[in-house]
Amino acid sequence: DQQVKQNSPSLSVQEGRISILNCDYTNSMFDYFLWYKKYPAEGPTFLISISSIKDKNEDGRFTVFLNKSAKHLSLHIVPSQPGDSAVYFCAARSGSARQLTFGSGTQLTVLP
Amino acid sequence: ETGVTQTPRHLVMGMTNKKSLKCEQHLGHNAMYWYKQSAKKPLELMFVYSLEERVENNSVPSRFSPECPNSSHLFLHLHTLQPEDSALYLCASSQASGTPGDTQYFGPGTRLTVL
Numbered sequence: 001d002q003q004v005k006q007n008s009p010s011l012s013v014q015e016g017r018i019s020i021l022n023c024d025y026t027n028s029m030f031d032y033f034l035w036y037k038k039y040p041a042e043g044p045t046f047l048i049s050i051s052s053i054k055d056k057n058e059d060g061r062f063t064v065f066l067n068k069s070a071k072h073l074s075l076h077i078v079p080s081q082p083g084d085s086a087v088y089f090c091a092a093r094s095g096s097a098r099q100l101t102f103g104s105g106t107q108l109t110v111l112p
Numbered sequence: 113e114t115g116v117t118q119t120p121r122h123l124v125m126g127m128t129n130k131k132s133l134k135c136e137q138h139l140g141h142n143a144m145y146w147y148k149q150s151a152k153k154p155l156e157l158m159f160v161y162s163l164e165e166r167v168e169n170n171s172v173p174s175r176f177s178p179e180c181p182n183s184s185h186l187f188l189h190l191h192t193l194q195p196e197d198s199a200l201y202l203c204a205s206s207q208a209s210g211t212p213g214d215t216q217y218f219g220p221g222t223r224l225t226v227l
Contacts, residue, residue, distance in 0.1 A: 002154065004154070009152075032213070034215070036218075041121075041220065042220050042221075043116070043118075043202055043203075043204075043218030043219045043220045043221050044155075044202070044218045045218070046215050046216070046217065049213065049215065051213075089154075089155070098143060098145075098160050098162070098167070098168070098206070098208065098214070099157050099160070099168065099170075100155075100157070100216060101154075102154040102155040103154055104152065104153060104154045105154070
């Protein structure tokens with residue numbers, strides 16, 4: 001059973017609007033969460049992360065929100081740009097463990 | 113070269129072939145990882161090396177054999193693979209500081225097709 005789920009395989013958004021990508025997890029031991037972005041023919045690129053002691057982390061156009069009680073996190077991109085079109089992966093880690101558990105990804109398409 | 117590099121980028125092999133995937137990191141990291149990504153599935157961790165010692169092996173079949181001669185290089189030796197092993201194989205590295213903020217950096221991957 002997947003411990004990290006991204007239930008939307010795809011999302012289309014108009015340029016300039018907000019993109020919201022969602023991720024749910026089941027393992028309550030997860031305490032660190034990351035978002036990666038992947039372009040075709042490239043490896044995943046680290047985007048932003050959040051520790052479970054926080055509920056929000058912001059970096060430029062990217063903000064990650066964490067709702068521990070709901071075991072849910074989301075990535076907000078605003079304003080969305082065509083160059084943001086990529087597959088976005090949510091990942092989670094427990095304690096100092098090296099292993100990351102990944103979701104299956106959401107393909108974001110930003111329409112010009 | 114910067115970051116994490118992988119060669120070859122594409123590989124087609126028969127089930128009786130023996131081939132190797134190579135990964136090199138130029139980030140001064142101490143941990144390296146092999147992941148497998150099959151179509152429409154999450155990345156699956158295969159192996160973890162920290163300071164050249166294998167620390168995790170996620171029940172990977174023996175037809176996949178990793179080798180880490182030093183902290184900058186990681187290989188994945190392949191033999192008698194099956195068609196279902198066709199996937200994108202990704203290498204990653206991290207500082208392995210043991211802190212939650214230890215971020216993994218990925219290479220571009222090798223697209224493997226087993227005929």
